[in-house]
Amino acid sequence: MKLKRRVYFDLETGAIVEVTGGFYDTGFDEQPTIDWDFEVYQRLAERVRNKVGVIELEQGEYDDDFAQGILSRVDPETMHLYFTYPDTSEPGDRTPELTPLTERIKVLEDENNLLREKCSSLSERADFIEECITKMEMKV
Structure with a gap:
């Protein structure tokens, strides 16, 4: 045991x-x-x-x-x-x-996941803005 x-x-x-x-x-x-x-x-x-x-x-x-x-x-x-x-x-x-490294790794993993979510959100927003610009250019 x-x-x-x-x-x-x-x-x-x-x-x-x-x-x-x-x-x-x-x-x-x-x-x-x-x-x-x-x-x-x-x-x-x-x-x-x-x-x-x-x-x-x-x-x-x-x-x-x-x-x-x-x-x-x-x-x-x-x-x-x-x-x-x-x-x-x-x-x-x-x-x-x-x-302890195990605790530090957990904190870093949590921070990394949060940053990935923020990057994904920013990427989606940039895509949306790009779409809007493209539509505006077509109207002009």
Whole structure:
């Protein structure tokens, strides 16, 4: 069974404490509980439970970001994840903290669709104006 990924973070600073799950494990018949994580993972067991926040991700959510980047922190107020990615212009360097690529791609796709609609509308309007000019020229 594929275990759901959980991101545990410091509620004050947003620093990552532990990331669990996100992989297949045949030893589980059901998802482990948060209580189980606090018993098993040393970094969680060392913490005061009410000082640690948790975000449980859906299956596949942010998988590409975890594969390509490094989770750097969580904004404790918005619960927004921030990643760094390899900097392709400077091998060995990393980008500044960024919104997950999956979210940035979704925003760009939405913007692209909106621009396509606007272009189509402008093209239709230009065709209409051209038709009007042609008709006016024929009358003159």
